[in-house]
Amino acid sequence: xxxxxxxxxxxxxVLIIGMGAIKKVGVFDCFIGGARDGLETxxxxxxxxxxLLTAITMFQASGALDFIVSALAPPLALIGFPKEAAPLALMxxxxxxxxxxxxxxxLTRYGADSWIGxxxxxxxxxxxxxxxxxxxxxxxxxxxxxxxxxKAALLADLSGMLASVYVVKLFFY
Amino acid sequence: xxxxxWGGLMLLSLVTAFFTGRLEAVSNAAARGASEAVTLSLSLxxxxxxxxxxxxxxxxxxxxxxxxxxxxPLTKLLFPRLPRDSEALDAIVMNIAANVLGMSNAxxxxxLKAMRALNKRGGGSATASHEMCMFAVLNSxxxxxxxxxxxxxxxxxxxPFEIIIPVWIVSAVSVAVGAxxxxxxxxxxxx
Numbered sequence: 001x002x003x004x005x006x007x008x009x010x011x012x013x014v015l016i017i018g019m020g021a022i023k024k025v026g027v028f029d030c031f032i033g034g035a036r037d038g039l040e041t042x043x044x045x046x047x048x049x050x051x052l053l054t055a056i057t058m059f060q061a062s063g064a065l066d067f068i069v070s071a072l073a074p075p076l077a078l079i080g081f082p083k084e085a086a087p088l089a090l091m092x093x094x095x096x097x098x099x100x101x102x103x104x105x106x107l108t109r110y111g112a113d114s115w116i117g118x119x120x121x122x123x124x125x126x127x128x129x130x131x132x133x134x135x136x137x138x139x140x141x142x143x144x145x146x147x148x149x150x151k152a153a154l155l156a157d158l159s160g161m162l163a164s165v166y167v168v169k170l171f172f173y
Numbered sequence: 174x175x176x177x178x179w180g181g182l183m184l185l186s187l188v189t190a191f192f193t194g195r196l197e198a199v200s201n202a203a204a205r206g207a208s209e210a211v212t213l214s215l216s217l218x219x220x221x222x223x224x225x226x227x228x229x230x231x232x233x234x235x236x237x238x239x240x241x242x243x244x245x246p247l248t249k250l251l252f253p254r255l256p257r258d259s260e261a262l263d264a265i266v267m268n269i270a271a272n273v274l275g276m277s278n279a280x281x282x283x284x285l286k287a288m289r290a291l292n293k294r295g296g297g298s299a300t301a302s303h304e305m306c307m308f309a310v311l312n313s314x315x316x317x318x319x320x321x322x323x324x325x326x327x328x329x330x331x332x333p334f335e336i337i338i339p340v341w342i343v344s345a346v347s348v349a350v351g352a353x354x355x356x357x358x359x360x361x362x363x364x
Contacts, residue, residue: 005335012319016227020234027230034229037278038222042214050210055182057206061198062190093313095175101206103326104213112330121327121336125320126343130313131174137309138301140285141292145300148358152306153313156351160314163346167339 045097053101060105081165084116088123089161093130093154100124118172122164127157220325228274237279240270251311251352252304261290265308272316284312303359310351315344 020027059065065087073083084106092099103124110116130153138146190199231237244266248255255262264287271280287308295302301309320340327333 038225061202160347
């Protein structure tokens with residue numbers, strides 16, 4: 001399994017560059033164009049990242065985060081959910097930058113190779129900013145009544161959060 | 174909503190700090206958090222740009238079209254009422270393919286195009302159609318093959334990429350649950 005994980009990325013890179021070469025695409029120029037898009041995105045999200053990382057760092061330093069986490073601990077312990085990841089699960093559907101700030105904090109405090117670090121990474125990588133997406137998509141066509149969309153989307157998020165915990169346990173431990 | 178969350182986080186921090194006697198720690202945290210955000214985005218920049226660059230190569234060499242072909246049969250299952258060659262279905266297929274490759278800059282225009290086409294089919298109603306709901310649910314789940322931001326964050330790990338297979342499994346579970354829920358709710362609302 002470890003070998004497969006290690007081989008996926010090199011394989012993808014070979015596939016992409018190989019296919020570009022076969023199709024006679026200017027691979028370097030294409031790469032530069034795409035990387036520039038990435039740069040723009042990074043610059044665009046910086047203000048919200050500053051706002052949210054500041055707020056979350058303050059929230060943690062004040063002791064408020066500890067209160068919430070310890071209040072959530074008993075019910076979460078019943079289902080084997082790491083209480084440290086609970087704030088991430090709550091933030092993820094609402095704000096991508098906020099979730100990013102929490103993951104960064106968890107990776108710094110517990111380490112990327114820890115159980116919590118791995119679980120947080122999988123949660124972050126396998127879910128999306130649900131409310132933002134729904135607002136953009138329904139907003140553009142002026143839909144007022146989204147019916148059952150929020151319910152279904154949040155069920156998907158919830159299952160993703162729970163599955164992250166159990167899949168990481170099965171996969172690594 | 175984010176306005177309330179952000180404002181709430183700030184206010185709660187300050188009120189809590191007042192009672193726990195950590196006002197100074199919170200002021201320091203504000204400065205630290207703000208500058209950490211800049212270091213963080215700088216440290217992510219390289220890896221994220223690398224992948225957006227690679228994915229642009231993938232798009233230019235037609236890999237998106239290959240993915241789109243693979244996705245099409247699946248969309249028949251999820252959107253049975255859309256005609257095969259409709260504008261809406263074409264945009265949906267391209268949106269999903271771009272999402273799989275993690276090209277959100279390319280996926281969003283296709284997604285909005287699909288929503289507009291679906292809206293036209295529904296006669297511009299203010300109530301979402303089942304197809305719109307299903308499509309929005311799919312987009313609010315993660316379909317991305319390489320979770321670039323997380324991998325960039327994990328640069329200090331022994332194996333930054335080791336989470337990729339778990340991410341695929343969990344994404345599949347989450348998308349399947351979302352799609353199934355949308356189908357069930359749709360069926361229930363028709364009764």
